[in-house]
Amino acid sequence: MPAGRDRDPARGRAETPEGEAPAAADQGTEENPARAIERLDRELAAKSAEAQQHYDRLLRERAELENFKKRVQRERSEAVQFAAEQLIRDLLPLIDNLERAIEHAESGGNGQPLVEGVRLVWKSALDVLERHGVSRVEATGRDFDPSVHEAIVQVPDADREPNQVVQQFQPGYVLHQRLLRPAKVSVSVRPNVEKGGDDD
Incomplete structure (x- = not known):
């Protein structure tokens, strides 16, 4: 026999280290x-x-x-x-009393020095309120505005348009656009308008 035929075919294979799988097996897990x-x-x-x-x-x-x-x-x-709101509310009656004193003294025809003194106090008090952001609500002769006016009486008046303020009994005051109290007023109505709910 030829010498090449004596070789074991298994010897020509590349041996793989024990415990390692062939490279082809690794490719299957990728x-x-x-x-x-x-x-x-x-x-x-x-x-x-x-x-x-x-x-x-x-x-x-x-x-x-x-x-x-x-x-x-x-x-x-x-x-x-609005920190001084309550203080200002408490000052308002003082302003009212000063106004009444002025009106009373003027109607008596005497006591002019008293009138001038009280008027100065009243004006000073108003100036103090104004410096703190308080303004008066003037109503006489203006259209009635329920947001700042309080109607306490209706006055038949043929010479006025309805819902006009005829007389202001007590001024209103506003603090920085916030109403402290409304002005108390009388309001005009047509003479033929009957007021309901006032007569019991």
Whole structure:
């Protein structure tokens, strides 16, 4: 026989170290590239959605914080602006009494020095109120405004349009656009208009 035929065919094989699988077996466990890309896309989309949720929550919390700051600032400003409201309410009867004293002294025909003195006090008190943001509600001759006027009597008057202020019995006062008390007035009505609910 030829010498080459004596060789064992198994000897020509490359021996594989014990415990290791052939390289072809490893290739079977690798992830398909297309599937890997698809999986990464899903993970990226999930992370993007999560990041967007965090960002939206951050924006909402920031907006709520800004609204809270504005509300606190507004309440603080109103507290300072209207801090003297009760004091001013208590001063209003003093103004009323001074006005009555002036009217009484003037109707008597004497006591002019007293009238002038009381008038100065009255004017000074009004100046103090004005410096604190208080203004008078003048009503006589104007259209009746229920937001600042209180009608206590109706006066038939053919020479006036209905709902005009005929006389002001007590002035109203406003503090920084807030009504402290309305002006008490009489209001014109047509002579043929009957008032309901006044006669019992």
